[in-house]
Amino acid sequence: MTVLVYIDYVPATRQPRQESLAIIDVARDIAQKLGVDVEGVVVNSVVVATKLRDMKILPKIYNIRLKNVPEGTYTPTLFGEALVEFCKRRNVEVFLFPATQRCREIAPYVAAKLDTGLVADVSELYVDEKKEVIAVKPSFGENILAHIYIPDRKPKMFTVRASLRKRTITTYDTCELIHEEVTVQEHYGIEYVKSGQVYDPDIEILPERHDIVIGVGAGLSKDSIELVKAIAKKLGIGVGATKKITDRGILSSKFLIGESGKIIRPRVYIALGISGAPQHMTGVKDYELLIAVNIDERAPIVNYSTHFYKSDANELVRKIAELVLR
Numbered sequence: 001m002t003v004l005v006y007i008d009y010v011p012a013t014r015q016p017r018q019e020s021l022a023i024i025d026v027a028r029d030i031a032q033k034l035g036v037d038v039e040g041v042v043v044n045s046v047v048v049a050t051k052l053r054d055m056k057i058l059p060k061i062y063n064i065r066l067k068n069v070p071e072g073t074y075t076p077t078l079f080g081e082a083l084v085e086f087c088k089r090r091n092v093e094v095f096l097f098p099a100t101q102r103c104r105e106i107a108p109y110v111a112a113k114l115d116t117g118l119v120a121d122v123s124e125l126y127v128d129e130k131k132e133v134i135a136v137k138p139s140f141g142e143n144i145l146a147h148i149y150i151p152d153r154k155p156k157m158f159t160v161r162a163s164l165r166k167r168t169i170t171t172y173d174t175c176e177l178i179h180e181e182v183t184v185q186e187h188y189g190i191e192y193v194k195s196g197q198v199y200d201p202d203i204e205i206l207p208e209r210h211d212i213v214i215g216v217g218a219g220l221s222k223d224s225i226e227l228v229k230a231i232a233k234k235l236g237i238g239v240g241a242t243k244k245i246t247d248r249g250i251l252s253s254k255f256l257i258g259e260s261g262k263i264i265r266p267r268v269y270i271a272l273g274i275s276g277a278p279q280h281m282t283g284v285k286d287y288e289l290l291i292a293v294n295i296d297e298r299a300p301i302v303n304y305s306t307h308f309y310k311s312d313a314n315e316l317v318r319k320i321a322e323l324v325l326r
C-alpha cells in the first residue's frame with residue numbers, strides 16, 4: 001500500500017511546480033500515520049523525474065513513459081489515462097495532487113475512471129483514530145469547516161492547496177527512479193500540434209512567490225491597479241486581488257486570493273480598497289503584518305488588520321508611484 005503524490009511540472013522549463021513540492025510533506029506525514037510507503041509519480045518526463053530523484057525528497061519516483069507521445073505533450077485525458085493505468089497496477093491507498101490548474105483537470109478524470117472519490121481543494125489533511133484520512137475544506141467563507149472522508153473506495157483522492165513559503169523538506173539517503181511504460185489510446189480525439197513556451201509577463205509578481213503582497217480591491221481604480229503592478233515589479237513584491245477585480249477582468253484569476261483562488265502566506269499583506277469579506281480573507285494566512293487602507297473605518301478588514309489607515313487608497317498609490325517609478 002502506498003500514498004502516491006502526483007508531481008505536476010512546468011512543461012517549458014521541465015521544473016516540478018512548487019505546489020507539487022509543497023505537498024510532499026503532507027504526503028509523508030499521512031503515509032507515516034497510516035504505516036505505508038510514500039512514492040511520487042511523474043507523467044512522461046525523464047528530465048523532471050531525474051531532477052526529483054536527485055532532490056531525494058521521496059524514496060521512490062515513477063516516471064510513466066507514454067508510448068509514441070513526445071515529452072512535453074499534454075492533454076488532461078492523456079495524462080489522466082496514464083495515471084488510471086498506473087493506479088490499476090498497484091495498491092494505492094491515497095493519491096494526492098497539488099491543487100494546480102492542470103491537476104484540477106486531471107484528478108477528476110482519474111477519480112471518475114477509477115470509480116473512486118475525490119475531495120478537491122482541501123486546505124488540510126489528517127488521519128483520525130480510526131486511520132481514516134480526513135480532508136478539511138472551508139465552505140461558505142470559512143464559516144463552516146467541512147471534515148470529509150471517502151468511505152469504501154481506493155485510492156482516496158485529494159487535490160491539496162499548500163503553502164508555497166519556503167520550507168525545509170528532509171531528504172532520504174537515496175531515491176529510486178523507476179520508468180514504467182504505459183500505452184494509452186491515442187489522444188482521445190485531441191490532436192497534438194506542437195508545444196512551445198508561453199511567456200507570462202506577470203510571473204514575477206504572482207502573489208504566492210512573495211513575502212510581501214499588495215492586495216487590490218474594488219476601492220482601487222483600474223489605473224491605480226496598473227500602477228500597483230508596476231510598483232510591485234519595481235520593488236520585487238507580489239500582487240493579489242479580490243474576486244471583484246478578477247471578475248471584472250482587470251486582473252486575471254492568477255491573482256485571485258481566497259476561497260475561489262489561491263491561499264497565500266505572506267509575512268506582510270497590504271490591503272488597498274478591500275472590504276475584508278471572509279471569502280477573500282480565508283486566502284491570506286499566517287501574516288505578521290496586515291496593513292489596510294480603506295475609506296470606511298467600519299469595513300470588516302479592520303478586524304484583520306494590524307494597522308488600519310482611513311485614507312483614499314488611489315491617492316496613496318499615486319504618491320507611491322511618483323516616488324518608486326520615477
Ligand SMILES: Cc1cc2nc3c(=O)[nH]c(=O)nc-3n(C[C@H](O)[C@H](O)[C@H](O)COP(=O)(O)OP(=O)(O)OC[C@H]3O[C@@H](n4cnc5c(N)ncnc54)[C@H](O)[C@@H]3O)c2cc1C
Binds near residue numbers: 216275279
Ligand atoms: C461562493 C463565493 C466565493 C467567493 N470567493 C472569493 C474569493 O476567492 N476571493 C475574493 O476576494 N472574494 C470572493 N468572493 C466575493 C466576496 O464575497 C467579496 O464580494 C469580495 O471579496 C469583495 O471584494 P472587494 O473587497 O474588492 O470589494 P468590496 O466588498 O466592494 O469592497 C471595496 C472596499 O473598498 C473601499 N473603498 C472604496 N473606495 C475606496 C478608496 N478610494 N480608498 C480606499 N478604500 C476604498 C470600500 O470602503 C470597501 O470596503 C466570493 C463570494 C462567494 C459568494
